[in-house]
Amino acid sequence: MMVSDASQPGELTSEQIDKFRKDGFLVLPDFASPDEVHAMLARAATLVTEFDPSTHPKSIFSTKDQKRTSDAYFLDSGNEVSFFFEEGAFDSDGKMAVSKNHAINKLGHALHDLDPVFSSFSRSALMKALTTSLGMRKPTPVQSMYIFKQPRVGGEVSAHQDSTFLHTSPVKTCLGVWVALEDCTLENGCLWALPGSHFDGVKKRMLVERGENDDPEQGVTSFQGEYPDWLGETNTKTKFVPLLTKAGTAVLLHGENVHYSAPNHSAVSRHAYSVHFIDQAVSTWDDTNWMKRRDGFPFRALE
Ligand code: FE2
Numbered sequence: 681m682m683v684s685d686a687s688q689p690g691e692l693t694s695e696q697i698d699k700f701r702k703d704g705f706l707v708l709p710d711f712a713s714p715d716e717v718h719a720m721l722a723r724a725a726t727l728v729t730e731f732d733p734s735t736h737p738k739s740i741f742s743t744k745d746q747k748r749t750s751d752a753y754f755l756d757s758g759n760e761v762s763f764f765f766e767e768g769a770f771d772s773d774g775k776m777a778v779s780k781n782h783a784i785n786k787l788g789h790a791l792h793d794l795d796p797v798f799s800s801f802s803r804s805a806l807m808k809a810l811t812t813s814l815g816m817r818k819p820t821p822v823q824s825m826y827i828f829k830q831p832r833v834g835g836e837v838s839a840h841q842d843s844t845f846l847h848t849s850p851v852k853t854c855l856g857v858w859v860a861l862e863d864c865t866l867e868n869g870c871l872w873a874l875p876g877s878h879f880d881g882v883k884k885r886m887l888v889e890r891g892e893n894d895d896p897e898q899g900v901t902s903f904q905g906e907y908p909d910w911l912g913e914t915n916t917k918t919k920f921v922p923l924l925t926k927a928g929t930a931v932l933l934h935g936e937n938v939h940y941s942a943p944n945h946s947a948v949s950r951h952a953y954s955v956h957f958i959d960q961a962v963s964t965w966d967d968t969n970w971m972k973r974r975d976g977f978p979f980r981a982l983e
Pocket of ligand 1: 939
């Protein structure tokens with residue numbers, strides 16, 4: 681049933697739903713309140729302050745193969761609040777080459793379940809109204825990220841589709857809710873989205889085989905399919921739309937929408953929080969996804 685008018689906070693109007701279905705993304709100004717934005721910025725700052733880089737696998741040189749250690753850290757991060765660094769944050773001896781506050785690229789990927797501030801935001805009545813108004817019957821957050829996009833060193837995120845990494849069967853139900861926590865501009869690496877690109881299907885899938893005992897240390901990653909060179913073709917590149925979102929604005933992203941963000945060469949950061957949902961009423965998380973929950977830590981639907 682279509683919703684004709686937004687009757688409660690977070691619920692989309694039929695006009696907004698139509699726009700989302702047509703474009704594959706939708707900008708929602710003032711989705712997060714100034715208090716929520718402030719709480720998330722402050723919480724991330726605390727997590728970084730409390731983080732000890734010497735415990736991070738990239739800074740630990742042990743008898744273990746370095747690449748495997750970092751890969752396992754990534755593959756297990758769906759169960760943790762893990763820290764990921766900008767490229768070049770460490771020198772060849774494994775020591776941090778820049779200050780900790782400017783070295784972290786993102787936190788992920790279970791903030792929505794493990795951290796009280798991010799869990800409360802991700803599981804709010806607003807989020808429930810938003811996801812159900814798009815037709816989700818059992819909206820379930822599966823992945824969350826706090827993205828820093830650090831001044832001067834914040835790297836680009838190349839053009840991609842989120843469903844490449846967050847696959848469900850038999851239908852694809854991945855939905856991203858990306859929230860600007862600081863104003864996003866052309867200079868500090870705002871999002872760019874390609875309208876209508878979700879109609880072309882998922883071009884590439886990431887698959888991880890974990891072997892016996894679901895051991896992330898045994899994980900072998902492969903890809904199925906290939907992305908076209910969306911940004912290399914002038915024709916396509918010019919069709920991307922920059923999303924100049926103010927702090928508090930949410931961007932809904934269809935799992936098959938193509939989007940990217942440029943590097944941040946400016947002097948200001950561009951923090952954002954993103955959480956991805958699937959609909960467990962009609963789809964199942966694929967076992968071959970890169971992320972896998974440990975026994976006893978299942979995905980929890982919104983209440
Ligand atoms: Fe994305």
